[in-house]
Amino acid sequence: MKVKKKKQLNFLDKFLLGISVLLGLSLLISYLAPITDPQKFWPIAFFGLAYPLLLLANLIVTVYWLLRRSKCILVPLLCILVGWGVLRDNFGFRFSESVTDAVEPNSSLVLMTYNAHSFKRYGEKNDSTTRHQMLELINDQRPDIIGIQEFYTKNRGQYALKDSMKQIMGSDACYFEPFNFDKKGEAMGIAIFSKYPIINKGSILLSEQGSGNQCIYVDVKKNAQTFRFYSIHLQSIRFEPDDYDYLAKFSQKGDADITSSKRIGGKLKRAFMKRSEQVFKIKNHAKHCPYPYIIAGDFNDTPSSYAVNQMAKGLKNAFREKGSGFARTYNGSFPNYQIDYIMVSPVINVTNYHIVQKKLSDHYPVCSKLQLQ
Structure with a gap:
């Protein structure tokens, strides 16, 4: 009886096995990002930011080893499966949006969050067509309550958007x-509009005065039920046009510049650390809330980040509850991932979640149908 010889790895296989091990280790390190405070050890946060790319790279080498029918497939495959929870935060394993029709109208609530970028397209000046399309989009979604970050308005004229929103909401x-305003009657900040009475309101100072990275909240009474809604805008990376130009050139040609790379890395690091601090301010405030509450808005961070996962502790993430596919809420250059979220108290049921894929602002609006207990 002949003994079957073990299949020997050729040079290419050995090289790719080494690459597989490195990619697998990098993916494993990225799983530490949701539980590692950037204020204590910031390098891990960069691995969390790279999670989608690391996942894709590990999937590619998994396919390679599958075609080779090699046991080496276990290296990337096990590394992917170890992070099943992180994968579920990034990808909804549903073929379509799940809608619950048997929700009592008296307890249902359609919520929307939208970073409107001053009601203009990214990097461009205000134009009446975009403003009209954005207002029309909001009207089509028929939200009961909406939080708008980077909300821009004037005292009068076609950009008296506070009045326009009141009209849409009825x-x-x-x-x-407002966090930025001038003597001409122009103002920009965070706004919340509701179809139901607001019985209390307030703000949480997350950043320096004049910065748009803040948090506001309202207590809303719907029939016999009261809930709180926090609309938040966590720390922005604050990339300049030069930074975006460099990222575009790097992605196209792969030309790296040490000075530009350091500048971008420094901005990311500061933003990671600042968001960590801001999340705890909001969570500490929410601890004392006497009502079920909703936290929604522009987190400026990915599902694999420390900020997002700390905020989600003890709450339901609407995307994880009812989202499908790989969510993308930012349509600008970077980070082109899910960075806008809706999170709710455990007593609130999430019955629907969807992202409105229409490029107007640099963010897509996010909507969710909720059921108040």
């Missing part, structure tokens, strides 16, 4: 906190 219930 209600005067709103709270607008």
Whole structure:
């Protein structure tokens, strides 16, 4: 009886096995990002940011070893499966959006969050066509309550958007906190508009005065139920046009510049650390909330980040509950991932979640249908 010889790895296989091990280790390190505070050890946060790319690279080598019918497939495959929870935060394993029709109208709530970028396209000046399309989009979604980051308005004229939003909502219930304003009557900040009465409101200072990275909240009464809605805008990376130009050139030609890379890395590091601090401010405030609450807005961070995962502790993530596919809420240059979220108290049920894929602002609006208990 002949003994079957073990299949020997050729040079290419040995090289790719080494690559597989490195990619697998990098992916494993990325799983530490959601639980590692950037204020204590910031390098891990960069692995979390790279998670989608690391996952894709590990999938590619998995396919390679599958075609080779090699046991080496276990290296990338096990590394992917170890991070099943992180994968579920990034990818919804549903073929379509799940909608629950048997929700009592009196307890249902359609919520929307939208970074409107001053009601203009990214990097461009205000134009009436974009403003009209964005207002039309909001009207089509028929939200009961909406939080808008980078909300821009004037006292009068076609850009008196506070008045336009009240008209769409059919209600005067709103709270607008301007963080930048001038004597011409122009103002920008965070706004919340509601179809139902607002019985209390306030703000949490997350950053320096004049910065748009802040948090506001309202207590809303719907029939006999009261809930709180926090609309947040966590720390921005604050890339300049030069940074975006460099990233575009690097992605196209692969030309790396040490000075530019350091500058971008420094901005990312500062933003990671600042968001960590801001999340705890919001969570500490929410601890004392006497009502079920919703936290939604522009987190400026990915599902594999420390900030997002700390905020989600003890809450339901609407995407994880009802989302499908690989979510993308930012349509700008970087980071082109899911960075806008809706999170709710455990007593609130999520019955629907969807992203409106229409390029107007640099963010896509996110909507969710909720059921208040």
